[in-house]
Amino acid sequence: MYAAVVDQIGGTPQYREVAAPVAGDGEVVVAVEAVAVENVDRAIVAGTHFSAGPFAASLPAVPCFDGIGRLPDGTLVGFGGLTPPRGALAEYVVVPAGFTAPVPEGIPATTAAVLTTAISAMSMRTAAGLQPGETVLIQGATGVAGRLAVQIAKLLGAGRIVATGRDAAALDSLRALGADVLITTEGADDEVVDAYRAARGDGFDVVLDYLWGRPTELLVRALVPDAFTFPSPTRLVQIGESAGPGITLPADAIRTSGLELYGAARNLAAGMATAYGQVVDWIRSGALTVDVTPMPLSRIADAWQRTDLRGSRLVIVPDRITEGENRS
Ligand SMILES: NC(=O)c1ccc[n+]([C@@H]2O[C@H](COP(=O)([O-])OP(=O)(O)OC[C@H]3O[C@@H](n4cnc5c(N)ncnc54)[C@H](OP(=O)(O)O)[C@@H]3O)[C@@H](O)[C@H]2O)c1
Incomplete structure (x- = not known):
């Protein structure tokens, strides 16, 4: 053979x-x-x-x-x-x-x-407990996994979907999949932080993070409030590292931003069968395209x-x- x-x-x-x-x-x-x-x-x-x-x-x-x-x-x-x-x-x-x-x-x-790539995007529900109407940020949305995640966020009833990437044309194509707000991770650090802040609205309830590295450091900076407030939680699911294997995580970000960090495998064993069946149904019906x-x-x-x-x-x-x- x-x-x-x-x-x-x-x-x-x-x-x-x-x-x-x-x-x-x-x-x-x-x-x-x-x-x-x-x-x-x-x-x-x-x-x-x-x-x-x-x-x-x-x-x-x-x-x-x-x-x-x-x-x-x-x-x-x-x-x-x-x-x-x-x-x-x-x-x-x-x-x-x-x-x-x-x-x-x-x-x-x-x-x-x-299928496994699609099912892993279900971690926005299994690991982070996404509820209908919540705001989801897909960090690194232009790759294979990210494009599936944008569609799955929509299918799970996300209220607002924010998608990030570094390629303008690829980012633009995400609107047709359900993205409401697009952020480019290219540009000076302060510009990217400002773009995250401008897109934040009432807060990012769930972040599905395929990038890590610099873009996630900038996202975390954007979550830190500039006054004494009680920010709502941001449940960030770590799932990929396309932009780098590590980040610097300042102490004040954990203390003040409402950031909660989860791994994509959290609750996976208990939620896998349901996630699998759901993804298969969506693919069969044409609601989810791969x-x-x-x-x-x-x-x-x-x-x-x-x-x-x-x-x-x-x-x-x-x-x-x-x-x-x-x-x-
Ligand atoms: N844990 C799991 O179950 C699971 C499942 C699926 C994927 N993953 C992980 O998730 C990540 C993405 O997977 P994928 O299959 O979607 O890969 P992919 O199709 O190759 O996409 C990678 C994405 O990352 C972007 N990217 C790469 N370097 C970047 C940088 N320095 N700054 C900003 N964006 C950058 C790429 O942008 P361009 O298109 O502009 O190059 C592309 O959008 C990988 O780390 C993969 O191992 C994990």
Whole structure:
């Protein structure tokens, strides 16, 4: 079979023939249909992710560790539980038996590959308890996860949606998804702080933060009142770090701003089943749209180096699937 193989940390995966995997006791062979390439996968291959060690230690290795595929009986499933060097960017994978779950009817494999990103945006409810009518700020709204989050905030009944990003055209496109106010994180620090203050209104009830780094430092500055007041709480959910892995958090911000910090995983175990069902229903009905760019596994080297997919998720599809579609 063919797979995408990385020979060195920082390298580009190459389409190459490898031995087909054989299922042992308690394992099942899954015929792969779709694998989303996410920032975490790129960071592991680049060696910059905290969990990159086992991948680096097992080179040559196949990246990406979950996806969508078919069981021998034809059932379409999501799979996980892979460990290096055997990743998901392959025609077939061997998966521990408990690490598959059926994909709901009516969800195409390429869309199903992005379900986890959509479900993670539900943390504005599971982690922060978003209530209808509240104001939500999506920090880093122009990426794949952020564009889903804007739509989900709308579907959850947010009263006002504030979206931030650094690309003017991408930001503008968020109005059609439900954003009411747009803030650019480009510009001098004081200008960005002023923009957050101007957009604050009665306060940001919930922030879903995909950026961290400088934009979040500036947001926190904007939340600090300039007089003795009792600001309403801002429940900030930390979910990504596209703009940086750390921030400086001044003591007065915690003391005075009403800022409450949560991780996206808060309450996830209890809320996951409901969040999953809700997201699936929205996708089936067309209320939630997921933008994917499928590319064949044989073109993995080109696909991996694409930088033009802003807001669309790269999804790798084995050639037997793309060739089948072209024939039909
Ligand atoms: N914990 C979870 O469950 C979960 C789930 C999904 C995503 N995430 C995390 O959330 C983050 C976003 O994921 P994604 O899939 O949406 O990624 P993505 O599609 O690559 O989008 C990244 C976004 O960040 C913006 N960005 C990058 N660097 C920036 C900077 N220095 N200042 C301002 N904006 C910047 C990009 O803007 P441009 O388009 O202008 O480059 C883009 O809007 C990642 O850290 C990812 O790992 C976490």
